Amino acid sequence: MxxxxxxxxxxxxxxxxxxxxxxxxxxxRKRGHDVRMLVLSPNNKSYFHDNAYYIASxxxxxxxxxxxxxxxxxxxxxxxxxxxxxxxxxxSEFSSKILVNRVIKQxxxxxxxxCHAQYEEYTKYFCPSRKLGRAVVKMMSRKIYNPAKTLIAPxxxxxxxxxxxxxxxxxxxxxxxxxxxxxQKKLSAKEKAKLLAGLHLRSTDKILVTVCRLAVEKNIDxxxxxxxxxxxxxxxxxxIVGDGPYRKKLEKKVAKMGLEKYVVFTGMIPAxxxxxxxxxxxxxxxxxxxxxxGLTYVEALAAGLPLVCKKDDCLDGIIDNxxxxxxxxxxxxxxxxxxxxxxxxSLKKKMSKKSFEKSMAFSKEEFGAKIEQLxxxxx
Numbered sequence: 596m597x598x599x600x601x602x603x604x605x606x607x608x609x610x611x612x613x614x615x616x617x618x619x620x621x622x623x624r625k626r627g628h629d630v631r632m633l634v635l636s637p638n639n640k641s642y643f644h645d646n647a648y649y650i651a652s653x654x655x656x657x658x659x660x661x662x663x664x665x666x667x668x669x670x671x672x673x674x675x676x677x678x679x680x681x682x683x684x685x686x687s688e689f690s691s692k693i694l695v696n697r698v699i700k701q702x703x704x705x706x707x708x709x710c711h712a713q714y715e716e717y718t719k720y721f722c723p724s725r726k727l728g729r730a731v732v733k734m735m736s737r738k739i740y741n742p743a744k745t746l747i748a749p750x751x752x753x754x755x756x757x758x759x760x761x762x763x764x765x766x767x768x769x770x771x772x773x774x775x776x777x778x779q780k781k782l783s784a785k786e787k788a789k790l791l792a793g794l795h796l797r798s799t800d801k802i803l804v805t806v807c808r809l810a811v812e813k814n815i816d817x818x819x820x821x822x823x824x825x826x827x828x829x830x831x832x833x834x835i836v837g838d839g840p841y842r843k844k845l846e847k848k849v850a851k852m853g854l855e856k857y858v859v860f861t862g863m864i865p866a867x868x869x870x871x872x873x874x875x876x877x878x879x880x881x882x883x884x885x886x887x888x889g890l891t892y893v894e895a896l897a898a899g900l901p902l903v904c905k906k907d908d909c910l911d912g913i914i915d916n917x918x919x920x921x922x923x924x925x926x927x928x929x930x931x932x933x934x935x936x937x938x939x940x941s942l943k944k945k946m947s948k949k950s951f952e953k954s955m956a957f958s959k960e961e962f963g964a965k966i967e968q969l970x971x972x973x974x
Contacts, residue, residue, distance in 0.1 A: 596970060597629045599680040601695040603687035605634040605647070608660055609866070610808070611890045612711040615749070615771040616686050622772075622963025633675065633695055635662045641669050648675060650694060664690040668697075676701055682970050686711065688739045705973045708740055709747040710757060713887055736760040744973050747966070749888035752908035767969060770888055770912075772962025775954055777867070778897035782874045790871055794834065794859050801831040801937050804876030804900075806869060806891045807883070809839030814905070817882040818929075819848060819858070825930045826857060829937060833880075836872045838863040873898035877943065878920075878936050880929075881905065889913070896954035901946035903932045912956070919949035 600620060604613050623630045636642065636649035643649070648671040652662040675698050683699055683706035685692045692708075699706050714732045715725075736757060740746045746766045748754040754766045782790070791798060807813045815835065822833060835845070835858065842860065849858045864872060873879070879895035882905040886892075892913045895902055902920035904910055914920045921932035936943050 596682060596974060597631075597678065597680040598623060598682055598684065598970065599631055599633060599675060599695070599698065600684045600686060601633040601691040603635050603662065603689055603691050605632065607637045609863070610660075611771075611888075612686065614773070614866075614890060615709075615711065618772060618774070618959050619684075619963065619966060622959055623967060626963060626967055628967070631675070631678065631680070633691055635664055635690055637662075641666075641671055643671060643674065650691070652690065662690070664694065666694070669694065672697055680704065681974055682706065684709070684966075684970075685743075688735070692739065705744045707745045707747060707969065707973065708743045709749070710740070710753055711749070711887060713753070713756065713885055733760040736762055740764055745969060747969070750909045751911060753887045755908070769962065769965045769969070770893075770957055771890060772957050772959035773890060773893055773897065774959050775897045775957070778870045778873060778894045779899075779951070780870055780874075782871055786871070787875065790875060794861065796832055796834075796859065796875075801829060802834055802876045803831060803878050803880045803933065804834045804836060804872060805880050806836040806872065806894065807881070809835070809837055809842040809845060811841050812883065812885040813841070814882040814884065815841075815845055816848065817905070818880055819845070819852065819854065821926050821929050822854060822857065823852065824926065825933060829934060831937070832857055832859060834859045834861065834872065834875065836861045836864055836869065869894070870898060873900060876900055878903055878933060880933070883907075893954060893957045896950040896957070899947040899951045901936050901943060901950060903929065903936070913953070915949070915953070919946045919953055
C-alpha cells in the first residue's frame with residue numbers, strides 16, 4: 596500500500612507522539628509498504644527529503660515547541676496527489692490535518708486518525724477558564740474526528756474520553772509499541788559506575804527515577820512534596836531525566852525545600868542513551884494524570900523496573916498492584932509503596948521480573964501489525 600502519514604511533529608522534536616509516529620513509519624516500511632510523511636518543516640521553507648514532505652511553518656507561543664503552518668496551498672501537496680496514496684493516517688489535528696484534507700478529498704481515499712494528547716490538560720496554555728477550555732476541546736474533537744473512518748486511541752482511557760466528548764466514528768484501542776530490546780539492554784558494571792559518578796551518585800544509593808518532558812502537567816511537584824517525609828526513613832536520590840519549560844521552576848522549588856543533595860536533574864538525554872538512566876533506577880515514579888498511554892511507563896516495564904504511579908485509567912494493563920508495582924492517590928500510599936519495594940529486595944526482584952514480562956505486550960512489531968490490519972480492512 597501507499598500510505599501517507601501526516602503530523603505536526605516529527606523527528607526534530609522530542610515527544611511521545613514523535614516516537615509513536617516514527618515507530619509506526621518504520622514498522623510499516625518493514626512490512627513492505629510505501630510510506631511517506633507530510634509534516635511541518637522546522638523552518639519557514641517547504642521541501643522534500645527522505646520520503647517526507649516538509650511544509651513551511653513558524654513557531655507559535657501557545658505551547659513550547661508548537662509550530663503552525665499558515666499555508667493553505669503548497670506545491671508539495673500537488674506532488675502528494677500525483678503520488679496517489681491509498682490511505683491517509685493523520686496523527687495531528689491542526690496544520691498538517693488541514694493541509695492533508697485536500698489530498699483526502701481530491702483522491703476520495705479513506706483516512707484514519709490517532710489522538711495522542713489529552714487536550715483538556717493543555718488548555719491552560721491558552722485558555723484561562725477550564726470549563727471553557729473543555730467545551731472547546733469537545734467541540735473540536737467532534738468536528739475533527741467524526742469524519743474519520745476510524746479513530747485510534749492509545750488506551751481505553753482515551754476511548755472513554757473521546758466517546759464522552761460525543762465522537763461517533765469507530766474507535767479502536769491500539770497501544771503504541773516500542774523497541775523493547777532498546778530498554779532491555781543491561782549496563783555493564785563499568786558503564787554504570789561511570790554514569791553514577793557523572794551524576795554524583797554512589798553505588799549504594801537507592802534511586803527513584805522519572806523520565807519525561809519537564810512541563811507543569813507532568814506533576815513532578817507532587818513527588819517533590821512527598822520526598823521529605825520519605826527521606827526520614829530512606830536514604831535515596833530522585834533522578835529526573837529530561838528537560839522542558841518547567842525545569843527552572845522545579846529547580847527553584849528543590850532549592851527552596853533544601854533537597855539539592857537528593858534531587859538530580861540530568862537535562863535532555865539523547866534517545867539512544869535514555870535506557871541507561873532507567874537501568875540506574877530502583878523504582879520508576881510518576882504523578883502525571885495527563886498521559887494518553889504513557890510510553891515511559893512501558894519503557895520502565897521493559898527495563899525491569901517496579902512502578903509507583905499516580906492512579907489513572909491509562910495504567911490499566913500497565914500496573915498490577917502488588918505484582919509489578921503500585922498505584923497511589925495520596926502521600927501515605929506513595930511513601931508506603933516506595934518503602935515496601937525498597938525495603939524488600941526479594942519483592943523488588945519479583946516485581947522487576949513481572950514488569951519485564953508485562954512489557955512484552957507492547958512490542959513495536961505487534962503495534963505495526965495491528966495498524967496494518969486496520970488499514971487493510973478499510974482499504
